[in-house]
Amino acid sequence: MTTQPRSWLKIVHKLTNLLSCPDFIAQHRTHPKHFTRKRHLTFRNLILFLLNQPKSALQTELDAFFQTLNGSAFETQVVTAQAFSKARQKLSASVFEALNSALHAQMDELGLHKTWQGLRLLAVDGSSMHLPLEDPLARHFGTHNGLPVARVSVLQDLLSDQALHTLLITPDVDERGCASMHLKHAPDHSLILFDRGYPAHWLFVELQRCEQQFLMRLTLTHSREVRAFVDSGKDDDTVSMTCRSRLSRQVCRQSGLDPDTPLRIRLIRVTLPTGETEVLATSLLDTEAFPAELFADLYHRRWGIETDYRRLKQTLTLENVSGRTVCAVQQDIHACQLLKNLALLMQALQQPDIERKTAHRKLAWKANFTQGVSRLKHTLVALLVRPSREALDNLCRLIGNSLSAVRPGRSCPRRRKRPAAKGCEGYKPTR
Template sequence: MSVLTTLFQDFAARLCSTEFLNDARHSDHPTAFSRCRKLPLPTLVAIMLTGMRMSIQAELDTFFAHLRHQAQLVHEVSEQAFSQARAKLSLTAIPRLNDWLIARAEQDRLVPRWRGLRLVAADASTLRFGLRASHVKRAALADQILFGLFLPGPDLMLAASLHSVHERGERQFLFEHLDRLSPDDLLLLDRGYPCRWLVAVLNQRAIKFCMRVDNDSGFACVRDFMRSSANERIVILRAPDKQDAIDYECPRKPQRVRLVRNVSPTGAQRVLMTNLFDDKLYPADCFGELYHQRWGIEETFKRLKHRLNLEHVTGLTQQAVAQDVAAKIVCDNLQALVALTAHADAELPANKRINHAYAHTALKPLMPILLLGSVIGRKIGALLRGVLGLIAGRTYRHRENLSKPRKQGPKPHKAMSQKNC
């Protein structure tokens, strides 16, 4: 509880710091946020971090009402003023806030380790933003891909980026984010990622990995392993193609990997490929549960889309869309830390999980006060203690090995012609 209180106090101080001011100024507006206005930089960013789901004016009036502890809406800033201010905000400002938040969570030991390693899942999801036809400069495309690196233990998004649907694919997106990983990380990947050049790159950078490999993935050694009765096997993958080795600057050498057989709760057999060779520290029977933790990123994408309305954006330009996505990721990470603290403080059993939808509802009215540091530390602690009690009281029972297969067909995307109220 005290850790969470201090975290919010330091986060509020970060928003008001000169360092953040210098990071937040757009390169086209080097003197932005210098004058004293109704919508200064900390307030602008705080509004965006509350998870904007309604119309812009409704969100603004609700924010200032909560900031003044009023039930009646307060019309203090116009929608046009918000749009003009956010145009001067750099694209890196909010992602760097997220980097600060992740580093702080690591410092406070809120990110657990699996056998001494930090788990990092990688995946991508298609987004269809509710944009209308316009003639604005640098207008955003409606269909884009969101790639993310995710920490399954505390349910935190480590990093994320938007990409065109016409770019090279998820492997390329992952390659561009490999600098965010260290030898102490264990990368969890789904069946769309395995290829020879990626294995060579990960081994070259000493990045540990565990990825699912299908029987039809093109690896002859995987097909032979599936036909055998062995539970695990050390195999050698062919060297990457010459052009791949040049493009990704990886060694054109055969790669040694370990294949592990895993049987799902439904009885389906799947193969996991890894470079964790120590069978005493990493026995074969531990990989099924390890790979299952990757599912957390799928749930986070669903939560961002359907709970925080990620596809409902507050601007038509690519800059506005990228800012909204980054802000909602930070908003979800803050909620995840609050939910994690609520679960620990209430000493809930492992099979009880926090209802994140209710956590967002309970936390949002307090976000203006928590993010702007409008009350003293003791009052913030009292507010957090009350909301943690509410959140801990809204749980559901987690049932192991519960399978809900997806229905085949196009992904549903609701029309954005009408906004939430």
């Protein structure tokens, strides 16, 4: 085994060392007296259990977790599901956000983040999350068609598939508002990609104020400048855009921005294989450093955040939450993102070995994400509690043998399908 998977374990151990730090515990508990007594459901054990992604019946998950944690030969009932539900109320969901930030700090320190033309390539996108039918959830997050629904928005690194910042808020906050909230979490020297639901003059101004580069798709009738560009037949042009929308001018003033400041925006025409024309707007004005030919493929990379929601909702069954409270839902989504980031990091570190072993094959290959996450179930807990080179080697072999072919350029037409079954939160699957 190469040293790369071992570096993954070192990163994870640095994260778990935080779980014993008194200052860290004090920051992420809901009351100063919590986690001061010696109990089975300690601060560390609660976090490890939630990272273990409990998706079946809680009592079943707890018994299996403590068997792994204690290295027992048989399952025993160490704590009850009711005790866990009470204990988790003492834990702030911010702990998983803090651990995720610590993870990316470690990746920065080790130089594991990739760049495009010297820029971190990021994307922002949102989705909805259906919640259990509980009045407290409906009051906190809001409803859609009378059912509790939350808005999920993610700032993602497209080159590593790492989720940098996740929002779980009321649907009353629109996508542009979420994008604005993500900006302070975007690293310096980044290029952020947005789809055509995001463009607004006030957001352009805020991005420039934050010194963040951007690339957005516009509708062909977004503004008179865009309509003139489409009619001109040009493929690339830099225009001066002014704020005319009453709402956008109001938001600018509320944000302390000057709505009368004209913006220099570069417009690029892209003709899709279907013959459809799309217009991209970017703050990258240097035509020599960033020729127009780069942008069609560059914008297509935004699809990575779309497939990430498929990972969250299908593979990690995000909406199959382990509790029916606001606290539980928040803990689950942030724990889910942290586990996903850890799994993807391990697979990325193994990728050079996979490429070397499959160099003779016609197609490129990568580790299968679903199998990778499945292998971490219980194994991650065991590795953290009882580090073993043999166990880590075995985990790497299992992940390295579960591969998927990479087929670039594939495109399938979207088809309208019946809504996916949401299941019933009251009945959990067996393991």
